[in-house]
Amino acid sequence: MSLDGPEPVVAVAVFPGSNDDRDALQALTLLGADARAVWHTDESLPRDTAAVVLPGGFSFGDYLRCGAIARFSPVMRAVGAFAGDGGLVLGICNGFQVLTEAGLLPGVLRPNASLSFICRDVALRVERTDTPFTSRCTDGVELTIPVKHGEGCWFADPEQVAELDAAGQLVLRYAPGANPNGAVADVAGVLNEDGNVFGLMPHPEHAVDALLGSTDGALLLGSLVDAARLSAAAAV
Amino acid sequence: MRATVLVRPKRGILDPQGQAVSTSLRHLGFEVGETRVGRVIDVEVEATDAATARAELERMCEQLLANPLIESYEISLEDA
Numbered sequence: 001m002s003l004d005g006p007e008p009v010v011a012v013a014v015f016p017g018s019n020d021d022r023d024a025l026q027a028l029t030l031l032g033a034d035a036r037a038v039w040h041t042d043e044s045l046p047r048d049t050a051a052v053v054l055p056g057g058f059s060f061g062d063y064l065r066c067g068a069i070a071r072f073s074p075v076m077r078a079v080g081a082f083a084g085d086g087g088l089v090l091g092i093c094n095g096f097q098v099l100t101e102a103g104l105l106p107g108v109l110r111p112n113a114s115l116s117f118i119c120r121d122v123a124l125r126v127e128r129t130d131t132p133f134t135s136r137c138t139d140g141v142e143l144t145i146p147v148k149h150g151e152g153c154w155f156a157d158p159e160q161v162a163e164l165d166a167a168g169q170l171v172l173r174y175a176p177g178a179n180p181n182g183a184v185a186d187v188a189g190v191l192n193e194d195g196n197v198f199g200l201m202p203h204p205e206h207a208v209d210a211l212l213g214s215t216d217g218a219l220l221l222g223s224l225v226d227a228a229r230l231s232a233a234a235a236v
Numbered sequence: 237m238r239a240t241v242l243v244r245p246k247r248g249i250l251d252p253q254g255q256a257v258s259t260s261l262r263h264l265g266f267e268v269g270e271t272r273v274g275r276v277i278d279v280e281v282e283a284t285d286a287a288t289a290r291a292e293l294e295r296m297c298e299q300l301l302a303n304p305l306i307e308s309y310e311i312s313l314e315d316a
Contacts, residue, residue, distance in 0.1 A: 065303055072300075101303070108305045115252050155249075155306060182250075 007034040008050035008228035013079065013095075015040045015070045020056035020092065020205060027205040028053065031218060031225045040073040048235070050228035051088040052079050054095025056148075056203055066109060066151050067097030076102060088132055088231060089197045090224055093149055096189075096199030105190050105199045106164060107156035112149070113182025119148040121214065123175035124188055124202060128168055131191055132227030133198040136219045142175055143216040145202040147188075152201040154183040154190070161185050167193065172200050237281045237289045238314040243302045244274035277301055286313050 010033040014021045021037060028035035036046050040059075045052065060069035070076065076098070083089045083104055091099040099105040112118060121144050126137045137143070156164065161184055164170050172189030179186045181201070189200030204217030245251045251272050258271035279296070283289040293311045302309040 064300070068300060068303070108303055110250075110306065111252055113250070113252050115256055182252075 005229045005233050007032055008225065008232040009034045009036060009046055009048045010051045010053060010225065010228055011036055011038045011045050011049045012053045012055055013038050013040060013073075013075050014055070015057070015059035015073060015098075017059045017061055018055050018057035018094070020094075020203065023203075023205040024053050024055045024092065027208040027217065027221055028225065030208060031222045033225045033228065038075055040070070040075045043074045043078060045075075045078050045082060048232065049082065049087070050232040050235070051090065051224055052082060053224075054079070054089070054091040054098050055205070056093030056095060059094055059098065062094075062151075065097075065101065066094060067099075067101040070094075070098045071102040080104065083192075083197050086194065086196050088224060088227055090133060091197075091199035092203055092205065093147075093152070093201055096201060097151065099197060099199045104197050105192055106160060106169070107154050107187075107190060109151050109201070110153040110155050111151050112153050112180070117148070117150040118152070118180045119146070120180070121146050122180055122188075122202060123178040125173045125175050126171070127173060128171050128191075131171055131195060131198065131223075133189075133191070133220055133223050134171060135223040135226060137223070141219075143219065144214045145204055145207045145217050145220075146214075147180055147202045149181070149201055152181040152183065154187045154201070156184065158184075161187075164190065169193065171198065172202075237283060237286070239279045239281055239289060239293055240312050240314070241277040241279060241293060241297060241301055242274060242310040242312075243277065243297075243307050244309070245272055246306055246308050249306050274307075289313055 204220040207217030254272040
């Protein structure tokens with residue numbers, strides 16, 4: 001299941017209102033990471049952190065806008081510096097919202113077009129497999145992973161969408177006809193320009209055990225653990 | 237000094253909340269066109285002169301109160 005080498009340290013930031021941090025920690029541990037929770041007031045990441053995950057939930061009650069308050073947490077300064085040095089950062093759902101508010105990922109997540117909270121499995125298309133977040137996927141594969149959000153409608157203006165598309169940054173899309181929230185260009189997940197920060201609305205950490213349905217989430221989180229292991233080995 | 241900040245979805249940005257409100261108003265028998273929903277934030281600013289207060293509020297809007305990608309804002313100062 002995993003490459004050789006010691007378990008890479010993956011930090012999971014926990015904000016007041018995060019509620020998928022434990023699932024993320026459990027999934028990452030299952031996939032061979034040394035997953036550690038980091039409280040939002042911590043000003044630094046654990047020693048030897050090889051990747052950071054911002055989990056889903058409702059940080060700071062989603063007050064003002066989703067992720068708008070969490071981005072100013074002390075831990076986010078450390079995450080910003082880590083990402084600036086090329087560190088791997090994954091934002092899931094609310095974590096994705098935090099990353100867009102922080103300016104680490106392009107676009108913004110708006111209320112679903114239906115105005116309804118959506119909680120169900122969705123079909124996803126992986127557009128690229130040469131990223132640290134999708135390396136375990138095969139080209140053109142369709143994944144089934146649950147979404148659960150009220151504000152997952154990714155938006156960017158048409159010129160920016162065209163630029164991101166041309167640059168290959170729109171890595172994860174809802175399958176044709178499966179867009180649950182009105183996101184432009186069916187975008188479910190976006191990569192930053194440098195390729196080390198990724199955010200997505202679906203929850204891979206809820207899809208790692210056959211008992212609960214799909215195990216497709218393990219392909220995405222497993223890719224991250226593989227990349228974290230390589231980056232940890234390179235740092236030694 | 238007291239200030240009121242109005243944050244609105246930018247023109248051309250789809251506002252599903254506004255659409256739901258106008259639909260409901262029509263169901264109630266009101267003849268309305270487009271409805272847009274924004275947010276009002278009342279702020280007490282420590283600054284005592286209007287220029288300083290306005291400059292601070294501009295920064296508050298850019299950094300936190302509005303998301304400039306999708307929202308526009310208007311600042312009005314009381315007694316100014």
